[in-house]
Amino acid sequence: MKIAFSTLGVPGMPVAQVVRLAADHRFHGVELRAHATEEPVHTALSATERAAVVRQFEEAGVEVLGVGSYVKVAASGEDEPVLAELRAHVALAADLGAPYVRVFPGAAEATTGADAVAARRLAAVAPYALDREVRILVETHDSHRTAADVQRILGLVGHRAVGALWDVMHTWLGGEQPSASYPTLAPHLGYVQVKDIASAEDRTPLPLGQGVLPLTECVEVLSRDDWDGWLCWEYEKRWFPAVPELPGLLDGARGHLGRLLNESA
Template identity: 65%
Template sequence: MKFAFSTLGVPGLPIPEVVALANRTGYQGVELRAHPEEPVHPGIDERERAAVVEEFKRGGVEILTVAGYARVAAEGGDEDRLSQELDELIRLASDLGASYIRVFPGGGDQDPEAADATAARRLGAAAPLAAEAGVRILLETHDSHRTGADAMRVLGLVGHPQVGALWDVMHTWLGGERPVTSHASLSPHLGYVQVKDIASAQDTTPLALGAGVLPLGECVGLFAGDGDDGWLCWEYEKRWYPAAADLPDLLIPGREHLEALLARGH
């Protein structure tokens, strides 16, 4: 497996420093949070995009994902605006050479069948552009669709290879789904895995990997022996928990912890 971290853990950090941090700590890739308060988002121009590509190329670090905030199962809203948001994320990822874009379900409290159909319709409509751009759209296990079973209801309706799943191990655990069950559901469509750790279901403040309650050994062990074919990405939610410990000093021990879990295979 290869290792990445999300820039959600280092909010606002300039791109040269992000690349230097990945190199210094032994991470091969970065998940870029695509938000206007960050250095990289759909509003940056061609020159800025080229500069980002050059910085990552110079550092030998891969841009794994453009992590967007489109909510594909959201009820109502401006259909044209949502379509444009997906298109902009796909084009940004293509320009940057990223493999994926991340989207959320965002179905809220509406009827699950209606939310599934809405998400599938929107994802299916965006899939041809994603295929043309060489980018996969990944639906994260999150909010209204937090388990693998939830995500698979949508992906089964879409049925397009350019639309897959992003497994956030915290949300499937919070949804009461065992890692082996999540893996069985998601693996045919899986882009990669987001790892993290928290104190409890009631306190989701980010912790160092291995310091909390999430079943990381069970999750990561499912990928033992996969070689370099997959990615584990540490999503440390410092942006939402400013009092949490700073991520940079945790990155090396975090990577070493994941390596040990892979070596043990459980």
Template identity: 70%
Template sequence: MKLAFSTLGVPGLPLSEVTALATAHGYHGVELRAHPEEPVHTGLTAEQRADVAAAFKAAGLDVLGVAGYARVAAPGDDGPVLAEVRALVDLARDIGAPYVRVFPGGGDEQSAEEADATAARRLGTAAEYAADRGVRILLETHDSHRTGADAMRVLGLVGHRQVGALWDVMHTWLGGEQPVDSFAALSPHLGYVQVKDIASADDTTPVGLGAGVLPLTDVVEVLSRNGWDGWLCWEYEARWYADAAPLPGLLTPGREHLSRLLNESA
């Protein structure tokens, strides 16, 4: 498996420093948070997008994905949501990223069935657009669709290869789902896996990999046992936790921890 980290852990850091961190600490790629406060977002010009792609190529790194904030199950008109997803897909194509991350965002204003149908309709519409651009849209296990079983209700309705799943191991665990069950639900659609660690179920402050309560050993074991050979991306949510330790000092121990788990499960 290949290892990446998300720029959510180093908010606002210039790309030259992001690529230097990835190279220095032995990661194969980076997931780019797409937000106006970050160096990479949908407002970049064609020249700026080409510069992003060139910077990663020069560093010998992959851009794993564009982590967007479109909420495909949110109530309201389809138009603005589809426009946001398409803009993310175009950005991913232009910088050489194979994946775009979207959230469910179903909220409490509609039933689960209505949220499922809304998300599936929008993802199905966006799928052909993404296919034409060689990008895959991944629905993250998050918020209203926290578990693999939740996400599968949507993905089963979509039924398109260009729409898949992003397994956030914290959310499936907080949703009461065991890693073996999450993988069973998501494996037919799995794009990549976001790993992380947290202090406790009641305190989701990010900590170094292996220093918290998430079942990372079980996650890596089930992936390895089933021959899955994709990406593990460390999403360290420093952006939301002012007291979190700085990510750069944790990157090498985190990579070593994941490598150890991979070796033990081989």
């Protein structure tokens, strides 16, 4: 498996710094948060600016794992604004050489109607994504936090350009253990997002291995199936200001994930 970290919780960090940190701490890739007002990488970048981002990653030998969008595919409202935003993020990922775009479900609740809305929108954009060699991944999150929830949407779409992003915290909060989540998501799985927290009530991020999330079990079920994808550590200082700065945590996170992979090999 390859190991990445996410800039989802590090608003405004320059691309050059992100790349340098990834290379210095032996991460294979980075998930880039795409936010128009907080981040240096977003859908309004020109072709020249996108090429400059690609060049920095290539020179460092670090991959762009994915684009973390804030598109909510099951949210109420008209389809076209969602479709336009989704296409724009797919185009950005393609230009950056990133294989994935993360989207949220974002419904008020996980109903059959919300499933159908999400599936309709994803199916509409799937051919566009396929043509650009990008997969749209629905994260286990918010209204559809379990693998079973997300699988209902993906089953309706039935297109290989649409898959799942497994956020281990959310499936665990939804009452699923990795032994149940993984088989459900496996046919659709793009990559796996990991973090650690103090408890279900206190989601303040902790160094990997110091909280309650079943990270060891997650890696074990992936390894037993010879899954050869990405583990991406999600750092969340953006929403938890008391969390230490990213550079001081990278070695510990990289070391813990490396140990989990070795133990399960």
